[in-house]
Amino acid sequence: MSSALKRNNLIFSLLSLKNLSHQARLKELEEEKRRLKKMYAEERLKSEVIQEAMQKSGKAILSAQDGANGQ
Secondary structure: OOHHHHHHHHHHHHHHHHHHHHHHHHHHHHHHHHHHHHHHHHHHHHHHHHHHHHHHHHHHHHHHHHHOOOO
């Protein structure tokens, strides 16, 4: 086997390993993105539920105050 062919095979092998490494990292990043999107959606839902509860409780307080004031 010629030295040029050996060098080309070595370069190809190194590039293949680097490609595998990049694919593994991409998979990790995609999983992290999925996890963060899920976490964001859960926190957004919690926020909406809290806001809705606060609005309802605020209306209930105002309604009770109006009733207590004879309105």
